[in-house]
Amino acid sequence: MAARDETRANEAIDRLNEExxxxxxxxxxxxxxxxxxxxxxxxxxxxxxxxxxxxxxxVNNAALSVITVLVHPGSNFMVRSRIPAFGNVQALNADGIGESMAISSLGPYIFTKTLLPLLESTASLDGADVRN
Incomplete structure (x- = not known):
């Protein structure tokens, strides 16, 4: 199970094993x-x-949702940022790439592209059923 937080990943793994x-x-x-x-x-x-x-x-399921605050005058409609510390400003990683873009698109692309030879060799095995 790939994740950045070892503690949370191990908690999820423990739940899988318990179930x-x-x-x-x-x-x-x-x-x-x-x-x-x-x-x-x-x-x-x-x-x-x-x-x-x-x-x-x-399974590429990582994503970072950055929602800005929207208020429609005269109504009760409002959406607050899911990441309050960022407010309306997009956080950038060390390379100046928006974190949302890096986590949701660029990172999964590079991870998958690097794993592609292993996925292809696995797919060539008898009875293989590779999923992405």
Missing amino acids: GREPGLGEVIWHELDLKDPRSAKESAECFIARERKLDIL
Whole structure:
């Protein structure tokens, strides 16, 4: 399970194990992945490739939602920012890329592109059913 926060990932893994999984599905372990930094996403994928022989499932579900505050005069309609510290300003990563863009698009693209050779080799195995 790839995630940037080891504690939260391990809590999720513990819940999976408590709820029970089908026998023979292997072990779920934490894999460090912070999509905010494109170099970190690439390094994470390279670390995975060095450790694993195949990759059956890749789910790209990371996202950062930045909603600005909208108030329509004369109505009760209002949407507040989901990230109050940022307010109406888009946070940038160290490379000057918007964090929302890095986490939601660029990071997953680099991570997946780096893992593509492993996904392709897994897909070529007899009986393989690779999903992304």
